[in-house]
Amino acid sequence: MAYSDKVLDHYENPRNVGSFDQEDQDVGTGMVGAPACGDVMKLQIKVSDDGVIEDAKFKTYGCGSAIASSSLVTEMLKGKTLDQALDIKNTHIAEELALPPVKIHCSVLAEDAIRAAITDYRSKNETETAGYDACKPAA
Amino acid sequence: MERQPVYLDYSATTPVDPRVAEKMIPYLTQLFGNPASRSHAYGWDAEKAVDTAREQVAALVNCDPKELVWTSGATESNNLAIKGAANFYGPAKGKHMITVKTEHKAVLDTVRELERQGFSATYLSPMENGLVNLDELKAAIRPDTVLVSVMLVNNEIGVIQDVVAIGNLCREKGIIFHVDAAQATGKVDIDLAKLPVDLMSFSAHKTYGPKGIGALYVSRKPRVRLEAQMHGGGHERGFRSGTLPVHQIVGMGEAFRIAKEEMAEENARIRALRDRLWAGLSGIEEAYLNGDLEQRVPHNLNVSFNFVEGESLMMAVKDLAVSSGSACTSASLEPSYVLKAIGREDELAHSSIRFSVGRYTTEQDIDFAINLIKSKVGILRDLSPLWDMFKAGIDLSTVSWVHGTESHREAETAAAH
Numbered sequence: 001m002a003y004s005d006k007v008l009d010h011y012e013n014p015r016n017v018g019s020f021d022q023e024d025q026d027v028g029t030g031m032v033g034a035p036a037c038g039d040v041m042k043l044q045i046k047v048s049d050d051g052v053i054e055d056a057k058f059k060t061y062g063c064g065s066a067i068a069s070s071s072l073v074t075e076m077l078k079g080k081t082l083d084q085a086l087d088i089k090n091t092h093i094a095e096e097l098a099l100p101p102v103k104i105h106c107s108v109l110a111e112d113a114i115r116a117a118i119t120d121y122r123s124k125n126e127t128e129t130a131g132y133d134a135c136k137p138a139a
Numbered sequence: 140m141e142r143q144p145v146y147l148d149y150s151a152t153t154p155v156d157p158r159v160a161e162k163m164i165p166y167l168t169q170l171f172g173n174p175a176s177r178s179h180a181y182g183w184d185a186e187k188a189v190d191t192a193r194e195q196v197a198a199l200v201n202c203d204p205k206e207l208v209w210t211s212g213a214t215e216s217n218n219l220a221i222k223g224a225a226n227f228y229g230p231a232k233g234k235h236m237i238t239v240k241t242e243h244k245a246v247l248d249t250v251r252e253l254e255r256q257g258f259s260a261t262y263l264s265p266m267e268n269g270l271v272n273l274d275e276l277k278a279a280i281r282p283d284t285v286l287v288s289v290m291l292v293n294n295e296i297g298v299i300q301d302v303v304a305i306g307n308l309c310r311e312k313g314i315i316f317h318v319d320a321a322q323a324t325g326k327v328d329i330d331l332a333k334l335p336v337d338l339m340s341f342s343a344h345k346t347y348g349p350k351g352i353g354a355l356y357v358s359r360k361p362r363v364r365l366e367a368q369m370h371g372g373g374h375e376r377g378f379r380s381g382t383l384p385v386h387q388i389v390g391m392g393e394a395f396r397i398a399k400e401e402m403a404e405e406n407a408r409i410r411a412l413r414d415r416l417w418a419g420l421s422g423i424e425e426a427y428l429n430g431d432l433e434q435r436v437p438h439n440l441n442v443s444f445n446f447v448e449g450e451s452l453m454m455a456v457k458d459l460a461v462s463s464g465s466a467c468t469s470a471s472l473e474p475s476y477v478l479k480a481i482g483r484e485d486e487l488a489h490s491s492i493r494f495s496v497g498r499y500t501t502e503q504d505i506d507f508a509i510n511l512i513k514s515k516v517g518i519l520r521d522l523s524p525l526w527d528m529f530k531a532g533i534d535l536s537t538v539s540w541v542h543g544t545e546s547h548r549e550a551e552t553a554a555a556h
C-alpha cells in the first residue's frame with residue numbers, strides 16, 4: 001500500500017493527539033467506528049462561548065489513513081464555527097490527503113466524527129439552555 | 140542508500156545459501172544438458188546431477204530416491220497429490236475428503252476445486268492451540284472418505300501436527316494421507332521410512348534453496364498411485380512431464396544436504412533467538428502468542444498486540460520485514476483465516492505479526508526488533524481510544540459501537556431539529 005506524503009506526515013507526526021474531559025460543558029465528543037471494522041475514531045472539540053471551536057483533539061485506532069484523516073480534521077476544525085465545521089465534507093479530507101479509493105471510508109468516518117462531536121456538544125448545551133430559557137418569555 | 144529492513148520473514152521465503160548458488164551456476168552454463176538426452180555426455184552429466192540431488196532430498200526425509208517426483212514447488216506438489224489421488228482412487232473408494240481450515244491455500248483451493256468437480260469435503264476446525272483434534276477427525280471419517288490432507292508445520296503459527304497419529308488412523312481405514320511439509324524441512328525430523336504417510340509435499344525455497352522447485356514424495360510401500368496432472372513426455376515415471384530444471388534441482392539437493400548436516404545445530408541457535416524474541420515481546424502488556432508454544436517449529440513466533448490496528452502496526456514496523464495477520468491488499472481488510480480458525484477474534488487476528496527467524500538472523504536483529512516493536516506499539520496505543528478504554532476498565536465487548544452511517548443519520552436528525 002503506497003501512502004501519500006501527506007498521509008505519512010500526519011501518521012508520523014499526528015497533530016493534536018489527546019483528550020479533553022468528556023464531562024466538561026464546553027466539550028463535544030464523537031466516537032465513531034467499531035473495533036471489528038478496524039477503525040474507531042474519537043474526536044473532541046472545545047467550543048468557546050460564542051460558538052467557535054477553540055481546540056480539537058483526537059485518538060484513533062485504525063490504519064494510517066484513518067489516523068491521518070482524524071489528525072487533519074483537528075487542524076481544519078480549529079477556528080471554525082460549528083456550522084462552518086459541519087460544512088467539512090469527506091471529499092475535502094480525501095482530496096487533501098490524496099486518499100486512494102480503498103481508503104475513502106476513512107475520510108467518511110472522519111466526517112462522521114465531526115458530526116458526532118458537534119451533535120454531542122449541542123445536545124449537552126441545548127438541555128442546559130432550555131433550562132435557563134424556561135424563565136424567558138416565548139419568542 | 141537506505142538501510143534494508145531486518146529480515147524476519149524466513150517462513151515466506153529464504154535467501155539461497157551462497158553454497159547452494161555456487162553449486163547451481165555451472166548447471167546453467169557449462170553443464171546445461173537435458174537429463175532426458177540419453178545419447179551424449181551433456182545428458183548423462185545432467186542426469187547424474189539430478190540423481191545426486193534426488194538422493195540428497197531423499198536423505199533428509201529418509202525415503203527411497205525413487206519415491207520422489209520433481210515439481211515446481213509445494214503448490215504443484217499439493218495439487219498433484221490431492222487431485223492425483225482423488226482422481227485415481229475417488230471412483231472406487233468414494234468422493235469425500237478431509238482437510239483442516241488452517242491449511243495453506245494451495246491445499247484449500249485444490250480441495251475447493253475438487254468440490255466443484257463433484258467431491259465433498261470436510262474442513263476441520265483445529266483446537267485453540269492450532270492442532271487437529273483427533274476425535275473430531277475420527278468422527279469426520281466416512282466410508283467414502285478417500286483422502287485426508289493435513290500439513291506438518293503451519294506456515295503462520297508454526298505448530299507441528301501429530302501426523303503419526305493422523306496417519307495411523309488413515310492406514311486403519313484405508314484412506315490416502317497427504318502431508319504438506321513445505322514449512323517443515325530442516326526444522327523438524329522427517330523419517331518417511333517410519334511415518335504412516337502416503338504423499339508428502341516439499342519446497343526448496345523455504346530451506347535456503349531456489350524458488351520454483353519442489354518435490355512430491357509418493358510412497359512405494361504401500362504403493363500409492365496418482366493420476367498425472369501434467370501430460371507430455373512422460374518424465375518422472377509419467378507422474379509429471381516436463382524437461383527437468385537441472386540447476387534448480389541441483390540447488391534443492393544441495394540445500395537439503397546442508398539442512399540435514401546442519402539442522403541440529405542450527406535449530407538450537409535459532410530456537411535461542413526465537414526465545415529471546417519472545418522473552419522481549421511477552422513483556423508487552425496485552426501481547427498474545429498465537430498457536431502452541433511447545434508443539435512448534437523453533438523459528439516461528441506469532442504474536443497479536445491488542446488495541447493496535449494491524450495495518451498501522453505494519454506501517455510502524457517497516458524497518459522489519461515481517462508478515463502481518465491481515466491481508467490489506469484488497470479493499471476489505473481481511474484478518475488471517477488461520478488465526479480466525481483457531482478462535483482469535485478479528486481485532487486480535489488483525490494486529491498479529493509473524494516473526495520467522497533464520498540462518499542469517501543475529502542477536503542484534505532480535506534486539507532491534509524487540510525495541511522497535513515495544514516503542515511502536517507504545518506509540519500506537521497512546522493514539523488508541525481503545526487502549527484508553529481498556530485502561531479505564533471498560534470491557535470493550537459491552538460497548539455498543541456507532542457505525543459510520545448510523546452516526547451520520549443521528550447527526551442529520553439532530554440537525555433537522
Ligand SMILES: Cc1ncc(COP(=O)(O)O)c(C=O)c1O
Nearest residue numbers: 212213214243245294321322342
Ligand atoms: C505450508 C505451505 N504450503 C505450500 C506453500 C507453497 O509453496 P511453493 O511456494 O513452493 O509453491 C507454502 C509457501 O508459501 C507453504 O508455506
